[in-house]
Amino acid sequence: MGTLxxxxxxxxxxxxxxxxxxxxxxxxxxxxxxxxQDMVRRQQGYGRGGRMKIEADCVEILSGVRFGETTGAxxxxxxKNKDWENWTERMSVEGGPAGELVTAARPGHADLxxxxxxxxxxxxxxxxxxxxxxxxxxxxxxxxxxxxxKVCGMTVVSQVINIGGVHIAAAETARGQxxxxxxxxxxxxxxxxxxxxVKIRSAKAEGDTLGGIFEVFAQGIPAGLGxxxxxxxxxxxxxxxxxxxxxxxxxxxxxxxxxxxxLPGSLAHDEMFYDAEHRVYRKTNHAGGIEGGMSNGEEIVLxxxxxxxxxxxxxxxxxxxxxxEAVLACKERSDVCAVSAASVVGEAMTAFVLAEAVIEKxxxxxxxxxxxxxxxxxxxxxxx
Numbered sequence: 001m002g003t004l005x006x007x008x009x010x011x012x013x014x015x016x017x018x019x020x021x022x023x024x025x026x027x028x029x030x031x032x033x034x035x036x037q038d039m040v041r042r043q044q045g046y047g048r049g050g051r052m053k054i055e056a057d058c059v060e061i062l063s064g065v066r067f068g069e070t071t072g073a074x075x076x077x078x079x080k081n082k083d084w085e086n087w088t089e090r091m092s093v094e095g096g097p098a099g100e101l102v103t104a105a106r107p108g109h110a111d112l113x114x115x116x117x118x119x120x121x122x123x124x125x126x127x128x129x130x131x132x133x134x135x136x137x138x139x140x141x142x143x144x145x146x147x148x149x150k151v152c153g154m155t156v157v158s159q160v161i162n163i164g165g166v167h168i169a170a171a172e173t174a175r176g177q178x179x180x181x182x183x184x185x186x187x188x189x190x191x192x193x194x195x196x197x198v199k200i201r202s203a204k205a206e207g208d209t210l211g212g213i214f215e216v217f218a219q220g221i222p223a224g225l226g227x228x229x230x231x232x233x234x235x236x237x238x239x240x241x242x243x244x245x246x247x248x249x250x251x252x253x254x255x256x257x258x259x260x261x262x263l264p265g266s267l268a269h270d271e272m273f274y275d276a277e278h279r280v281y282r283k284t285n286h287a288g289g290i291e292g293g294m295s296n297g298e299e300i301v302l303x304x305x306x307x308x309x310x311x312x313x314x315x316x317x318x319x320x321x322x323x324x325e326a327v328l329a330c331k332e333r334s335d336v337c338a339v340s341a342a343s344v345v346g347e348a349m350t351a352f353v354l355a356e357a358v359i360e361k362x363x364x365x366x367x368x369x370x371x372x373x374x375x376x377x378x379x380x381x382x383x384x
Contacts, residue, residue, distance in 0.1 A: 004145075004356040008137035010079075011128035013087040019077040019137035021064070021144055023359060026072035027367035028148050035059050035143035039079070042139045042344040046184045047200040047210070047337035056082070059140045072365055077140040081133075091128070102127065103322040106329040108310030115321060123321070123330070132247040132338065135345045142348020145355035151367060152358055152374065154220040156351040158343040160187040161303070163212035164199040168192040186214070186340040204336045207314030211248070214343035216302045216350045221289065222374070223297035223381060225357040234293030235357060242349040243304045246342060251305040255288020270298070279382070295357075302350060306342045309335055 003023050010017035039057040057079050064075030084091070090099035102123040105111035114126030146156055161168045168189035187193040196212075203210045226235025240252045253259075260268055263286075270282040282298060289300035311334035318329040335341075362377065364370035 004352070004359045006138075006141040006352065008134055008141070010081075010134070010137065011091060012081075012131035012133035013083055013091050013128060014081060015084050015091075016081055017079045017134065017137045019141045020074050021077070021141050022074040023356075024064070024070045024072070024075060024144065024148060025359070025364055025367045025370050026070055028070040028144075028151060030061070030065050030068055030070065030144070030147060032059065032061065034147065035140065038139050038143045038146070038344060038348070039136065041186070042136065042341050044184060045186070045335075045338065045340035046197050047204070047335060057136050059143070075144060077137065077144075079136045079140060090124075097122075099124075101322065102330050103320050104315075104327045104330040105318050105321060106310050107316050107318055108307070111330075112319075112321070121322070130247070132341075135246065135341075135348075138246075138345055138352075139348045142345075142351045145348070145351040148355050149351055149358070152220075152371070154218060154354065154358075156216065156218045156347050156354065158186060158214055158216045158347045160185050160196075160212060160214045160339050160343050163187075163196040163337060163339050164203065164210040166192055166195045166199055184340070186343050200337050207312055209308040209310075209312055209335070210337040210339075211306045211308040212337070212339035213303055213305045214339055214346055216243075216304075216343070216346045218289070218300040218350060218354055221295045221297070221300055221354065222378060223295055224377070225295040225354065225361055226290070226293050228293040235295055235353075236290045236293055238353050238357070239290075239300075239302060239350060242353045243302060243346055246304070246306075246345050246349060248306045248309065248338075249304050249342070250307045253303050254290055255301055256286040257288075257303060260286070300350075300354075302346070304342070304346055306339050309338060 005023055006019055006021045008017065008019045036058055039059060043057055060078040062076040062078055064071060064073045092098065101121065105123060110126055110130035111123045114130060115123055118126065120126060149156065168187060169192060183193060185193050185196055187196060200210060227233040231237065236254050240254065243249055243252045256263065256268065268286055270284045270286055272280050272282055275281050285298045285301065287296065288302065289295055289298040311331065313331060315328040315331055318327055320327045362370045362373040364373055
């Protein structure tokens with residue numbers, strides 16, 4: 001059974017961020033410019049902070065790809081931090097401490113628990129790795145997974161549906177515009193997007209931050225990915241865990257999600273019908289494409305809520321870990337709203353889990369073998 005996995009490394013103001021992806025079959029065509037489009041999308045968005053003006057994230061592939069194709073070896077990805085030039089002494093690997101200690105912990109961040117867990121005296125040792133800057137590595141790894149899925153006839157996209165309580169009018173209508181129009185907030189309801197901008201400007205003026213909800217959906221996914229056999233093989237559990245692992249995500253739902261609480265069973269489930277060719281189809285997708293821990297062939301629909309960023313320009317009350325006095329939390333350069341960026345990270349994590357499930361299901365060290373296995377499976381299941 002093939003296994004796909006990745007690890008990231010690096011700090012927010014370190015020399016670079018890296019990701020190592022292991023388990024991609026040989027023979028996947030890689031478009032570096034397409035990967036870098038996702039890197040740009042992660043940085044864009046109304047309400048982003050000053051760091052995004054400094055960095056221009058670009059992926060460099062250091063191993064595992066030759067002449068535009070994966071070789072089956074681990075793929076090493078590198079994203080250099082331009083801001084490193086301003087942090088070489090404070091983030092040096094060698095030598096003595098430099099720069100002021102960060103001792104005022106931020107409520108809602110990893111700061112306080114992190115310094116206790118790892119026995120550190122400087123919160124910077126925690127915040128540098130806990131920072132959402134780490135997600136640049138995830139987006140790079142997810143971009144590889146998306147290119148793999150594309151060869152398999154599958155796509156993963158996203159949209160922002162709520163920022164600061166401003167909700168889009170109709171998810172289905174907006175969804176049809178994705179990829180056809182440009183949206184700085186990754187929101188395809190123009191009227192709602194303008195209201196979101198107003199909310200973000202107001203929050204910035206108040207020194208505050210905003211959260212929101214994004215939706216990720218995957219199309220072309222065959223029935224049978226994942227399994228009900230064991231808890232850790234259930235596709236919905238793996239997808240939910242992947243989205244929950246993104247910094248500041250506090251809730252995930254699949255399909256109807258929490259909306260099920262208001263529905264009776266007669267309206268909650270997706271009835272099945274036969275078409276003229278005796279193929280099963282459904283008129284609804286409350287399940288969000290997953291039943292019994294397995295993809296059921298319908299579109300997979302996921303949503304995640306991101307809390308407001310904990311770094312505020314009008315800091316909250318906190319404690320100083322050195323003096324033990326009441327203080328205001330530290331201020332790091334930050335965003336007012338990063339929900340649009342989180343949606344791109346959500347795409348990446350969803351794509352990676354689905355790619356992992358595809359490789360587990362169909363196996364093969366080379367794309368020719370994997371695609372042959374997929375073709376045989378579809379012929380059996382769908383009669384294609």
